[in-house]
Amino acid sequence: MTNYGAIPTSSHPSPPVDLEYISHVKHRLKAGLATRRPWRSMFDLESMTLPHGFFDAISRMKTNLVYFRANYAIAVLFMLFVSLLYHPTSLLVLAILVVFWIFLYFLRDEPLVVFGHLVDDRTVMISLSVLTIVMLLFTHATGNILGSLLTTVLLVLIHAAIRRSDNLYSDEEAAAATETSGLTSYPSS
Numbered sequence: 001m002t003n004y005g006a007i008p009t010s011s012h013p014s015p016p017v018d019l020e021y022i023s024h025v026k027h028r029l030k031a032g033l034a035t036r037r038p039w040r041s042m043f044d045l046e047s048m049t050l051p052h053g054f055f056d057a058i059s060r061m062k063t064n065l066v067y068f069r070a071n072y073a074i075a076v077l078f079m080l081f082v083s084l085l086y087h088p089t090s091l092l093v094l095a096i097l098v099v100f101w102i103f104l105y106f107l108r109d110e111p112l113v114v115f116g117h118l119v120d121d122r123t124v125m126i127s128l129s130v131l132t133i134v135m136l137l138f139t140h141a142t143g144n145i146l147g148s149l150l151t152t153v154l155l156v157l158i159h160a161a162i163r164r165s166d167n168l169y170s171d172e173e174a175a176a177a178t179e180t181s182g183l184t185s186y187p188s189s
Contacts, residue, residue, distance in 0.1 A: 042071050047164045061157060063165035072160075076152045083141075083148030090139035097132050104128060 051057035065072065084091040104112065105124055112119040136145055 037068050037071055039071065041168075042068055042159075042163070044163075047167060048162050049164055051161055057161040060163065060165045061160040063168065064160035064163050065156075067165070067168050068160070068163075072156045075156065076149070079148045079152040080145065083144040087139060087141040087144060090136060090141040090145070093135050093139050097128075097135060100131070101128055 051060055080094070081091070084094060105121070105128055108124075112124055136142070
């Protein structure tokens with residue numbers, strides 16, 4: 001006799017999901033993305049002017065590279081991703097390496113211990129950087145990777161030099177005031 005429509009049951013219990021770890025990862029990712037500045041502020045056309053000289057350009061670059069660092073990192077990673085679209089093997093290797101970077105460097109709160117030895121953050125970063133370079137070189141997409149990285153870095157530096165930096169924090173205060181006033185005001189009936 002067959003039971004059509006019966007719900008199959010499993011005699012093996014499912015492995016427990018570490019909800020605390022997932023919540024921690026989610027919190028760390030949100031905190032990392034929270035440093036991203038609004039794209040509208042980044043590309044405000046009224047704030048784009050040529051610097052008055054070499055030292056003004058350097059000053060703007062220092063300020064903008066710190067202020068928009070998350071935006072610039074997203075732009076560089078996006079361009080790297082786009083450059084690897086025609087190299088699926090490289091894209092797969094990059095995806096695996098990103099997972100290594102996320103779990104071994106960015107989301108790790110406790111020191112890394114390998115074979116009973118404590119490994120500091122700088123050693124982890126250098127090791128992951130070397131591993132990333134070597135693995136991507138093995139995928140034969142070196143030209144695409146270097147071309148996209150050089151192009152993106154050049155564009156980032158140009159943007160950082162021509163984006164005025166004297167109004168960055170006033171833009172942030174105005175945005176915060178707008179958000180606050182929008183939260184506290186009540187719609188009229």
